[in-house]
Amino acid sequence: MTIVGRFEIEARQYLDVQGRALQTLPESAREPELLVSLYRQMVLARAFDQKMLALQRTGQLGTFASGLGKEAIDIGVTSAMRAEDSLLITYRETVAQLARGVSMLEILLYWGGDERGSNYAVPRTDFPVCITIASHCCHAVGAAYAMKLRRQPRVAVCMIGDGASSKGEFYEALNGAGTWQLPVVFVVTNNQWAISVPRKVQSAAQTLAQKAIAAGIPGIQVDGNDLVAVRQVALEAIERARAGGGATLIEAVSYRLADHTTADDASRYRDADEVAAAWQREPIGRLRNYLLGIEAWSKSDEEALLRRCADQVQEATQAYLDHPAPAPAQMFDQLYASLPAALAPQRRQALAKGTADAAGHAG
Amino acid sequence: MPQVTLVEAVNLALARAMADDAEVLVLGQDVGTDGGVFRATVGLLERFGPERVIDTPLAEQLITGMTIGMAAEGLKPVAEIQFSGFGYVCIDQILNHAGRMRHRTQGRISCPMVMRTPCGAGIHPPEHHSESPEAMFAHIPGIRVVYPSSPRRAYGLLLAAIQDPDPVVFLEPTRLYRLFKEEVEDDAKPLALDTCFTLREGTDITLVTWGAMVHETLQVASRLEQEGLFAEVIDVATLRPLDMDTILASVAKTGRCVVVTEAPRSGSFAAEIAANLAEHGLLSLFAPVTRVASYDVVVPLSRLEAAYMPGTERILDAVRKCLAFG
Numbered sequence: 115m116t117i118v119g120r121f122e123i124e125a126r127q128y129l130d131v132q133g134r135a136l137q138t139l140p141e142s143a144r145e146p147e148l149l150v151s152l153y154r155q156m157v158l159a160r161a162f163d164q165k166m167l168a169l170q171r172t173g174q175l176g177t178f179a180s181g182l183g184k185e186a187i188d189i190g191v192t193s194a195m196r197a198e199d200s201l202l203i204t205y206r207e208t209v210a211q212l213a214r215g216v217s218m219l220e221i222l223l224y225w226g227g228d229e230r231g232s233n234y235a236v237p238r239t240d241f242p243v244c245i246t247i248a249s250h251c252c253h254a255v256g257a258a259y260a261m262k263l264r265r266q267p268r269v270a271v272c273m274i275g276d277g278a279s280s281k282g283e284f285y286e287a288l289n290g291a292g293t294w295q296l297p298v299v300f301v302v303t304n305n306q307w308a309i310s311v312p313r314k315v316q317s318a319a320q321t322l323a324q325k326a327i328a329a330g331i332p333g334i335q336v337d338g339n340d341l342v343a344v345r346q347v348a349l350e351a352i353e354r355a356r357a358g359g360g361a362t363l364i365e366a367v368s369y370r371l372a373d374h375t376t377a378d379d380a381s382r383y384r385d386a387d388e389v390a391a392a393w394q395r396e397p398i399g400r401l402r403n404y405l406l407g408i409e410a411w412s413k414s415d416e417e418a419l420l421r422r423c424a425d426q427v428q429e430a431t432q433a434y435l436d437h438p439a440p441a442p443a444q445m446f447d448q449l450y451a452s453l454p455a456a457l458a459p460q461r462r463q464a465l466a467k468g469t470a471d472a473a474g475h476a477g
Numbered sequence: 478m479p480q481v482t483l484v485e486a487v488n489l490a491l492a493r494a495m496a497d498d499a500e501v502l503v504l505g506q507d508v509g510t511d512g513g514v515f516r517a518t519v520g521l522l523e524r525f526g527p528e529r530v531i532d533t534p535l536a537e538q539l540i541t542g543m544t545i546g547m548a549a550e551g552l553k554p555v556a557e558i559q560f561s562g563f564g565y566v567c568i569d570q571i572l573n574h575a576g577r578m579r580h581r582t583q584g585r586i587s588c589p590m591v592m593r594t595p596c597g598a599g600i601h602p603p604e605h606h607s608e609s610p611e612a613m614f615a616h617i618p619g620i621r622v623v624y625p626s627s628p629r630r631a632y633g634l635l636l637a638a639i640q641d642p643d644p645v646v647f648l649e650p651t652r653l654y655r656l657f658k659e660e661v662e663d664d665a666k667p668l669a670l671d672t673c674f675t676l677r678e679g680t681d682i683t684l685v686t687w688g689a690m691v692h693e694t695l696q697v698a699s700r701l702e703q704e705g706l707f708a709e710v711i712d713v714a715t716l717r718p719l720d721m722d723t724i725l726a727s728v729a730k731t732g733r734c735v736v737v738t739e740a741p742r743s744g745s746f747a748a749e750i751a752a753n754l755a756e757h758g759l760l761s762l763f764a765p766v767t768r769v770a771s772y773d774v775v776v777p778l779s780r781l782e783a784a785y786m787p788g789t790e791r792i793l794d795a796v797r798k799c800l801a802f803g
C-alpha cells in the first residue's frame with residue numbers, strides 16, 4: 115500500500131472558558147488597549163443586537179437573525195482586515211457590519227425593509243447581506259480574482275454558517291479559490307445549528323475545516339468564542355492572502371445562543387441544558403474575565419460602558435424611527451443605470467396615486 | 478470588409494472589447510487553449526494571456542457567481558456557459574444577485590457583466606444542448622436579455638452588452654453560428670440595446686421574432702413577396718427591456734401580427750408580446766395575434782427536431798390564416 119496524501123487539522127485556542135491564558139498570547143493580543151477596544155465593540159454589538167430583537171418583538175423591525183454568541187468571530191475577523199479589504203456576509207453578521215463601519219441606522223433600515231440600508235456610507239466595497247445561503251462564496255472568488263488581477267494588496271473575506279458548508283456553491287468557490295491561489299478567506303461560523311438541523315446532520319466530516327483539503331488550501335479550526343484565537347488565525351490567513359499565499363478556510367466553533375431568527379422557536383428542537391452549557395463558553399464574559407485578570411478592566415469601566423452603549427443604541431433607534439419611508443420611485447431608480455424606456459410607464463403609474471392598473475408595455 | 482459567420486463575429490467583438498479595454502476579460506469552461514467548444518474565444522488566450530482568458534473549473538455556479546464578484550469590483554467580465562441547458566443553475570445567481578445588486582445597494586455596487594451562452598435547437602446534439610431559456614431570463618428584473626440573429630448584430634450587440642453598466646444575458650443561436658456569413662466591419666461600434674430591428678418593411682402583416690427563427694421568418698417574408706404580399710419583419714433582439722413601441726407601431730400599420738419563437742408555446746416570450754398587443758394594440762388588430770412556437774414538449778433528439786421546431790411551412794400556415802381572418 116502506498117499513502118499518497120496525509121492531512122491534519124489544527125485547532126487553535128488561547129483563552130480557556132474562564133478567560134485564563136492557556137499559553138503566551140500572540141503578538142496580536144499583547145496590547146491591553148487594543149483588547150479593551152475590541153471588547154467594547156463586542157459589548158456594543160450585543161447591546162445593539164438585543165435592541166433589534168426588542169424592536170422586532172414590538173413590531174418596529176422585520177424578521178431579524180441575532181448574532182448572539184458569535185461576537186468574537188465577527189470582531190476577531192474584521193479586526194484582522196484592513197479598510198480596503200472587502201467583506202461578504204450573511205444575515206447573521208450584524209456585529210461584523212458594525213465593526214466594518216456600517217452604521218446602526220443603515221442596519222436598522224435594512225432589517226426595517228428599506229434598501230437604502232445597503233448603500234453603506236463607509237465600507238463602500240463591502241457586499242450587501244447575502245440571504246441565499248453560500249451564493250456569495252462565488253462572489254468572493256470573483257472579487258478576489260479582480261483584486262489579484264489589478265495587483266491590489268486587498269483580500270476578500272467571506273463569512274458563512276455550518277449549514278452553508280453543505281452547499282455546492284461553497285465547494286465550487288473553495289475549489290476556484292485554490293485553483294487560482296486567490297486572496298480570499300472563508301470563515302465558517304460553526305454554531306452547531308442550521309435552523310433545526312444539527313451540525314452532525316450537515317456532514318459526516320470530522321471537522322468543517324478539512325473541507326479545505328480537497329480544494330488544496332489550508333483549513334484550520336479555531337475556538338470561535340476566543341477573540342484572541344480568532345483574531346490571530348484570521349490575521350495569519352488574511353496577511354498570507356495579501357502576500358500572495360492564497361486562500362484559507364477557517365472553521366470557527368461556537369454556538370448559536372439565540373433562536374435562528376425572530377421567526378423561530380429553538381426550544382422545539384434543542385435542549386435547554388445544551389444552551390445553558392453553551393452560555394458557559396460564550397465569548398464576551400471570557401474576554402472580560404481575562405481583562406479583569408490583567409487589570410485592564412474594572413467593574414466601573416463595565417458600568418460606564420453599558421450606559422454608553424445603551425445611549426448610542428437608543429440614539430440610532432430614534433434616528434431609524436424618524437427616518438422617512440422611501441418614495442415609490444425608489445423601486446425603479448436604481449434598478450438599471452438609467453431607466454429603460456419600457457419601464458417609464460410603470461414608473462409613472464407607481465407614482466400616480468389612485469390610478470387604475472394600466473401600466474405600460476412589458477418591462 | 479471580411480465576410481464572417483455569427484460565431485466569428487462574437488469572437489471579433491470579444492477581441493475588440495478586450496483590446497480596447499483592459500478591464501474586459503472572458504471566463505468559462507474550455508475558453509482558453511481550446512478557444513471554446515464553438516471557438517467563440519479562439520485566439521484570445523494567445524493575445525490577452527491567461528489572466529484575462531480564464532479556463533475555469535467545471536462549475537457553472539462558480540462561473541456566474543464569480544463573474545458577479547468581478548463585476549462588483551468594477552471589471553467587465555464576459556462569462557461563457559458552454560450550453561444553455563447547463564446554465565439553469567446560473568439563473569439563481571442572475572436572479573438573486575446580478576439583477577438586484579444595483580437596486581439593493583442603491584447604485585453603490587453594480588454588475589457590468591455579460592453571460593454568453595449558445596442556445597436553441599437544430600444542430601442535432603445530445604440532450605440538454607437545444608434549450609430555449611429566453612423567457613426564463615426575460616422574466617428577471619434588473620437584467621438585459623439580448624439575442625442576436627446575424628453576424629453583424631452579434632458583433633454590435635455584444636460590444637454594447639459588454640459596455641453596458643448592467644448585467645446582460647447574451648443568448649447566441651447555435652444553429653446560426655455557421656449557417657451564413659455577413660460582412661462585418663470591425664469598427665468597434667456598438668449597436669443600440671433595448672430596441673427592435675425592423676429587417677423588412679411591409680404593409681400586410683407584422684412578423685415578430687428573435688434569435689434563429691429570424692432566419693425562417695425572413696424566408697417566409699420573401700415567399701410572401703413573390704405573391705405580392707408585404708410582411709414587416711421585426712427582430713426583437715433585446716427581449717428585456719422590451720421595445721414594444723416598435724412592434725405596436727408596426728401593427729398599427731399592418732393590423733395583423735404573427736409572433737414566431739422556437740421555444741415551447743406556453744408561457745413563452747411570444748405570449749408576453751401577444752398580451753401587450755391585446756392590451757395596447759387591440760384597436761389596430763384585424764385578426765387575433767397568432768403565436769407560432771414549438772410544442773410544449775421536451776426538445777426531442779435529432780430525428781424529431783424538424784417536426785418540433787416551427788419551420789417555414791408552419792409559419793406560412795399561420796400567416797395565411799391571419800391574413801384570411803375577417
Ligand SMILES: Cc1ncc(C[n+]2csc(CCOP(=O)(O)OP(=O)(O)O)c2C)c(N)n1
Nearest residue numbers: 206245246247275276277278305307308309
Ligand atoms: C439557498 C438557501 N436555502 C435555504 C435557505 C433558508 N435558510 C435560511 S438560514 C438557513 C440555515 C442556515 O444555516 P447556517 O448556514 O448554519 O447558518 P446560521 O443561520 O446557523 O448562521 C436556511 C436553511 C436560504 N436562505 N437559502
